[in-house]
Amino acid sequence: MAEGRVVGIDLGTTNSLVAYMEGEKPVVIPGVDGSNLVPSVVALDPMPNDGGRPTVTVGNSARKVLIETPERVIYSVKRLMGRGLSEVEKELAFFPFRIADDVEEGEVPRIQLGELKFTPPEISAYVLRQLKRNAERFFGTPVTQAVITVPAYFNDAQRQATKDAGRMAGLEVLRLVNEPTAAALAYGLDRRREGTIAVYDLGGGTFDISILKLRDGIFEVLSTNGDTHLGGDDIDNLLVAIALDEIHAEHGVDLRSQPGAVQAIRKDAIDAKISLSSEPFAQFDIELPNGDRYQREIPREVFEQLIEPVLERTAGPCKQAMLDAGITPSQIDEVVLVGGSTRIPAVRKLVDDLFQLSARGRKAHTELNPDEVVALGAAVQADILAGASKATEELLLLDVTPLSLGIEALGGTVAKIIQRNSTIPASATEHFTTGVDGQTNVAIHVVQGERELAADCRSLARFDLKGIPPMSAGLPRIEVKFLIDADGILHVSAREQRSGKEAQIEVKPTYGLTDEQVESMILDSFDHAEEDFAKRQLIETRNEAETILAAVERAPQHPVWKHLNQQEQAGILAARAHLVSIKQNYDMAAIREATLALDQATRHFAELMMDSAVTTAIRGKTMEAAGEEMDDNVSAPHPMAPAEFK
Amino acid sequence: MLKVIESAVPVECWSCSVAHNELTLFCPHCSKIQPPQEGNYFVVFSLEPHLNIDLESLEREFHRLSRKLHPDRFARASESEKEWSLADTALLNDAYRTLKDPIRRTEYLLKLNGAEIGEEHAGKNRRPNEMGASRAPADLLEEVFDLNMQLEEMRMAKASGEEDPALKQSLAEAKAKFEGLLNAVDDELHGEWNAWDNGDEAARHAAQNKMVALLDRRRYLSNLVREVNETLGA
Numbered sequence: 120m121a122e123g124r125v126v127g128i129d130l131g132t133t134n135s136l137v138a139y140m141e142g143e144k145p146v147v148i149p150g151v152d153g154s155n156l157v158p159s160v161v162a163l164d165p166m167p168n169d170g171g172r173p174t175v176t177v178g179n180s181a182r183k184v185l186i187e188t189p190e191r192v193i194y195s196v197k198r199l200m201g202r203g204l205s206e207v208e209k210e211l212a213f214f215p216f217r218i219a220d221d222v223e224e225g226e227v228p229r230i231q232l233g234e235l236k237f238t239p240p241e242i243s244a245y246v247l248r249q250l251k252r253n254a255e256r257f258f259g260t261p262v263t264q265a266v267i268t269v270p271a272y273f274n275d276a277q278r279q280a281t282k283d284a285g286r287m288a289g290l291e292v293l294r295l296v297n298e299p300t301a302a303a304l305a306y307g308l309d310r311r312r313e314g315t316i317a318v319y320d321l322g323g324g325t326f327d328i329s330i331l332k333l334r335d336g337i338f339e340v341l342s343t344n345g346d347t348h349l350g351g352d353d354i355d356n357l358l359v360a361i362a363l364d365e366i367h368a369e370h371g372v373d374l375r376s377q378p379g380a381v382q383a384i385r386k387d388a389i390d391a392k393i394s395l396s397s398e399p400f401a402q403f404d405i406e407l408p409n410g411d412r413y414q415r416e417i418p419r420e421v422f423e424q425l426i427e428p429v430l431e432r433t434a435g436p437c438k439q440a441m442l443d444a445g446i447t448p449s450q451i452d453e454v455v456l457v458g459g460s461t462r463i464p465a466v467r468k469l470v471d472d473l474f475q476l477s478a479r480g481r482k483a484h485t486e487l488n489p490d491e492v493v494a495l496g497a498a499v500q501a502d503i504l505a506g507a508s509k510a511t512e513e514l515l516l517l518d519v520t521p522l523s524l525g526i527e528a529l530g531g532t533v534a535k536i537i538q539r540n541s542t543i544p545a546s547a548t549e550h551f552t553t554g555v556d557g558q559t560n561v562a563i564h565v566v567q568g569e570r571e572l573a574a575d576c577r578s579l580a581r582f583d584l585k586g587i588p589p590m591s592a593g594l595p596r597i598e599v600k601f602l603i604d605a606d607g608i609l610h611v612s613a614r615e616q617r618s619g620k621e622a623q624i625e626v627k628p629t630y631g632l633t634d635e636q637v638e639s640m641i642l643d644s645f646d647h648a649e650e651d652f653a654k655r656q657l658i659e660t661r662n663e664a665e666t667i668l669a670a671v672e673r674a675p676q677h678p679v680w681k682h683l684n685q686q687e688q689a690g691i692l693a694a695r696a697h698l699v700s701i702k703q704n705y706d707m708a709a710i711r712e713a714t715l716a717l718d719q720a721t722r723h724f725a726e727l728m729m730d731s732a733v734t735t736a737i738r739g740k741t742m743e744a745a746g747e748e749m750d751d752n753v754s755a756p757h758p759m760a761p762a763e764f765k
Numbered sequence: 766m767l768k769v770i771e772s773a774v775p776v777e778c779w780s781c782s783v784a785h786n787e788l789t790l791f792c793p794h795c796s797k798i799q800p801p802q803e804g805n806y807f808v809v810f811s812l813e814p815h816l817n818i819d820l821e822s823l824e825r826e827f828h829r830l831s832r833k834l835h836p837d838r839f840a841r842a843s844e845s846e847k848e849w850s851l852a853d854t855a856l857l858n859d860a861y862r863t864l865k866d867p868i869r870r871t872e873y874l875l876k877l878n879g880a881e882i883g884e885e886h887a888g889k890n891r892r893p894n895e896m897g898a899s900r901a902p903a904d905l906l907e908e909v910f911d912l913n914m915q916l917e918e919m920r921m922a923k924a925s926g927e928e929d930p931a932l933k934q935s936l937a938e939a940k941a942k943f944e945g946l947l948n949a950v951d952d953e954l955h956g957e958w959n960a961w962d963n964g965d966e967a968a969r970h971a972a973q974n975k976m977v978a979l980l981d982r983r984r985y986l987s988n989l990v991r992e993v994n995e996t997l998g999a
Binding site for chain 1: 793828831832833836837838840841851852855856858859861862
């Protein structure tokens with residue numbers, strides 16, 4: 120069933136992935152560069168000379184721009200999703216990008232990127248569009264429906280922002296799935312076990328803990344907790360801060376105001392962090408702009424002391440989650456580790472202690488790649504939603520809302536109407552009345568969070584119940600229904616019961632885009648999605664043809680050409696001539712076939728070239744450098760060619 | 766499958782047009798999902814309105830119905846089926862959450878029978894010793910008074926950054942005592958369940974009054990224990 124495939128997407132802080140169900144197994148779909156991970160980095164390409172809108176680059180190639188032109192690149196945008204201006208300002212202290220000058224409080228903040236401004240959902244949409252294209256390229260058919268994962272502890276606004284991003288990217292988001300739950304699905308697929316599992320998910324920017332009960336294919340989440348502001352980024356920041364401080368103190372150079380230099384140091388810090396997961400020491404060796412070198416050794420012990428406060432912040436949520444689930448550590452049968460940061464030995468030790476694993480002769484699960492497991496689980500959920508699949512027909516996910524939903528009562532206190540860890544969908548009905556004779560409006564303030572005062576909770580929305588028939592104070596009886604859907608997003612409806620009149624609700628989300636705004640930000644018009652897709656495929660096919668033609672063009676001048684026999688040379692020239700003659704046609708299959716034929720004809724030639732490249736490499740240029748150079752210059756990599764012709 | 770006796774008006778299935786006068790989430794004729802209808806939580810699970818229920822079979826039924834009703838099963842269905850699946854599942858989840866918890870179940874059933882039970886809303890009676898929102902049980906007046914003094918002392922000590930191990934110890938003892946009282950209330954409540962489920966009209970009435978009083982006492986005690994925990998913990 121090629122038509123109507125549903126893909127699973129892990130839209131991560133650092134990396135994003137797209138996966139699908141291949142038969143009974145979830146599989147990650149690689150990008151054009153063959154890599155499973157698409158870095159969640161978006162770069163604005165240089166302004167075109169004709170004054171048109173510049174295009175964007177996503178992923179590895181965008182990351183390369185980060186050090187040269189940091190002002191044109193955005194990363195870790197997930198940390199900004201669904202957040203207000205003041206929160207984003209605080210957040211940006213650690214990032215090289217800045218908020219556009221004209222943003223006002225109450226608006227969704229826009230980030231200045233080169234000459235243009237983007238909201239966080241738009242940036243995420245570019246990442247999603249890249250994943251969508253990778254999947255379309257892989258299947259050869261349009262992909263329009265997806266399951267996207269979000270941190271379990273994401274609030275309503277953050278979830279809505281993610282859904283908006285999907286819509287902007289031309290994807291119908293069939294479901295938002297919580298990341299730890301997705302991971303449990305990925306693991307639970309092969310081990311149809313029963314029992315209680317804890318999923319500890321420490322990613323680039325967020326931390327989640329979920330406790331689930333598995334029974335007969337039903338994954339019932341008992342409780343969840345977390346911190347949407349805690350992850351590997353925080354560890355990187357600590358290392359970067361040390362380097363910047365020491366460079367300032369020892370060399371008198373303050374690099375803080377130089378985003379490019381800070382990015383270079385960040386890259387070194389990340390490398391050091393990663394190597395400290397396997398090595399006892401890591402090195403900082405940074406060349407400063409004045410020619411000095413900053414060199415420092417970081418023993419793992421020092422690193423562990425440094426990050427202890429960060430890791431310790433994950434303990435509280437874990438304990439709370441167990442308390443809420445009504446279980447003790449010894450009742451947890453299995454622990455699953457998710458997220459790149461769980462590769463850090465100190466994290467594993469903390470988890471081991473928290474859940475008393477070694478003491479009980481157990482070990483946390485790390486069999487599945489912690490970077491991929493969430494995407495794999497998303498693919499399983501996508502398959503469940505698509506229906507009619509043997510592999511997943513018995514599976515069902517019952518998730519919970521991570522935060523209590525409340526309304527502001529007199530005196531600014533919160534009246535909770537849906538408790539945290541309630542299975543979703545969940546609903547609550549509340550009755551409201553008027554305080555003044557003839558009053559026709561009632562204002563309701565909905566908040567999310569556990570604190571007692573509304574001001575300390577997260578404001579979700581303000582509703583104005585309008586058109587209440589004028590009556591004496593206290594007489595109208597307005598029934599308001601709050602419904603949290605399976606994505607964890609709130610819906611509200613209201614009715615005046617005495618008059619039977621539907622009360623109008625005007626929802627003003629405290630943080631977030633209106634429908635019209637989202638509409639206006641849709642990246643591609645997908646009214647003609649099918650045609651656009653065919654057009655894009657044709658363009659890509661022609662590009663592939665051009666790439667190989669350009670390479671073969673120079674072939675007769677290449678020193679190895681003469682090593683081919685007459686027949687081989689003739690074959691190449693004929694195949695080339697044929698491709699040239701049809702490449703402007705609209706018959707995609709014919710162009711592809713001709714491209715393939717030319718590729719076949721040049722295979723021996725390519726091999727000879729590879730050999731000669733190796734010889735060149737021995738003469739001084741490393742293969743790796745040659746490879747990187749190749750990677751940089753590839754615009755539309757030729758999927759069929761074994762090697763690039765240069 | 767889901768029946769309610771008082772339902773009188775026959776409803777026509779939107780899909781197969783066969784009329785049925787059962788209150789059901791699925792059409793008895795064509796099995797298609799139906800819009801949610803007014804019905805209480807016990808009806809959702811085809812249960813008698815009783816306080817003693819078998820939690821194992823409640824869970825099994827919850828899982829069985831979830832498999833059929835959950836929005837995941839309707840991701841590609843028509844808009845109205847999607848909407849009904851969402852509403853039906855919310856009803857199912859709300860019902861399960863209420864019925865599986867003994868206290869919530871008792872409060873719910875007593876309310877269905879017209880009992881007035883204090884709502885536990887923040888701001889209203891969050892702090893039992895503030896605003897007099899909830900009355901202290903007469904037999905505990907003295908102890909509650911002492912406890913409140915100690916809590917106040919503890920808060921002041923903490924505000925000034927002092928540690929008073931003796932005070933902490935005595936609060937911990939008080940906490941254990943009130944937790945014991947809480948358990949005793951729960952035992953008494955369970956004792957009334959049988960009277961409610963199996964008794965005649967008069968026995969039922971007596972049990973109901975008793976349980977309303979017990980629930981009131983319980984709410985007071987659990988607020989108190991929570992307050993001690995907060996003061997000791999944070």
